[in-house]
Amino acid sequence: MGKCISFHSYKGGTGKTTRATNFSFLLASKGYSVYLLDLDFYAPSLYSYFDIEPSLWINDYLMGNASIDDIMIDAKSYLKPKFKGELYLGFSKGGKEDIYQLEGNLNTDKEQKLKQFRNFISMREEVLVGREADFIIMDTSPGIRYWSINSIVVSDIVLLTLKMGDLDLKGTVKMINEIYSSLIESGSVCKLLLNRVSGYCIPSHMNDLHEFVANVDSQYVQKVTNMVNDTIAGSVKVGTLAEIPCYCDIQFKEREYLTVSELPNHPFSIKIDELVEKIKLYA
Numbered sequence: 534m535g536k537c538i539s540f541h542s543y544k545g546g547t548g549k550t551t552r553a554t555n556f557s558f559l560l561a562s563k564g565y566s567v568y569l570l571d572l573d574f575y576a577p578s579l580y581s582y583f584d585i586e587p588s589l590w591i592n593d594y595l596m597g598n599a600s601i602d603d604i605m606i607d608a609k610s611y612l613k614p615k616f617k618g619e620l621y622l623g624f625s626k627g628g629k630e631d632i633y634q635l636e637g638n639l640n641t642d643k644e645q646k647l648k649q650f651r652n653f654i655s656m657r658e659e660v661l662v663g664r665e666a667d668f669i670i671m672d673t674s675p676g677i678r679y680w681s682i683n684s685i686v687v688s689d690i691v692l693l694t695l696k697m698g699d700l701d702l703k704g705t706v707k708m709i710n711e712i713y714s715s716l717i718e719s720g721s722v723c724k725l726l727l728n729r730v731s732g733y734c735i736p737s738h739m740n741d742l743h744e745f746v747a748n749v750d751s752q753y754v755q756k757v758t759n760m761v762n763d764t765i766a767g768s769v770k771v772g773t774l775a776e777i778p779c780y781c782d783i784q785f786k787e788r789e790y791l792t793v794s795e796l797p798n799h800p801f802s803i804k805i806d807e808l809v810e811k812i813k814l815y816a
């Protein structure tokens with residue numbers, strides 16, 4: 534059966550959406566069947582990578598008002614570059630009223646919450662079993678939010694992104710202690726993804742330097758991994774699965790685009806490819 538993977542982080546702006554979208558496209562271009570779901574209801578941003586205006590949303594499915602066919606959009610009809618596999622996109626709607634409908638009051642709306650969570654589990658089953666997808670990739674909201682926790686709970690693999698520079702080790706470790714540790718003990722895989730590790734800013738056309746800049750300081754990566762593990766309570770340990778340097782051309786681009794598709798030789802794309810290869814070991 535396929536795998537469900539969540540991209541999560543304690544703080545915002547760590548690179549979850551950037552990595553989830555590029556990772557999903559690369560998997561699809563390698564022939565896999567991939568469903569990329571925007572579960573960041575509080576600040577959806579998948580739309581910024583795809584010029585698509587959905588008529589129905591994941592919100593509608595969770596509330597029992599739409600089917601999987603209604604909400605999953607075939608990216609092949611919208612993306613210019615051709616790719617081997619399949620990429621379906623599920624968008625979320627994050628207006629004030631939409632958030633209230635999905636968030637509500639956990640104490641007074643228990644029945645409704647339960648129904649939405651059951652629908653969430655059904656969505657996973659319909660995609661992985663019914664449609665025989667290879668991967669569901671979930672982009673989540675940062676921190677301990679209701680739908681982020683739900684996403685983590687239904688995932689086989691959780692990729693916890695840390696942004697270097699303003700590392701929030703305390704918050705991340707607290708989240709691992711309070712939520713992740715019991716999931717890890719019950720068999721989920723949880724790995725750190727370090728993002729914007731200090732690197733070198735060079736223009737993307739300088740191909741001969743890319744091999745050099747794709748390398749990051751492995752001692753630094755080890756140090757951060759140890760710092761996380763040393764502060765986790767109990768015997769649970771998480772390793773670092775992948776690290777990506779900070780690239781100015783990605784940080785300051787005028788519009789979001791799929792780097793792996795538009796600049797396949799960019800060191801960022803090479804790093805995403807490495808992540809794909811590592812994830813394949815768990816698939």
Ligand SMILES: Nc1ncnc2c1ncn2[C@@H]1O[C@H](COP(=O)(O)OP(=O)(O)OP(=O)(O)O)[C@@H](O)[C@H]1O
Nearest residue numbers: 545546547548549550551675729778779780783784
């Ligand atoms: N390796 C990188 N190098 C440089 N810039 C990056 C890198 N990864 C991501 N960014 C940039 O950082 C910004 C934040 O990334 P992104 O939106 O993916 O974070 P996020 O974790 O999804 O944020 P949020 O928590 O608000 O949803 C974007 O402008 C993105 O282009």
Ligand SMILES: [Mg+2]
Nearest residue numbers: 549550573578
């Ligand atoms: Mg995001």
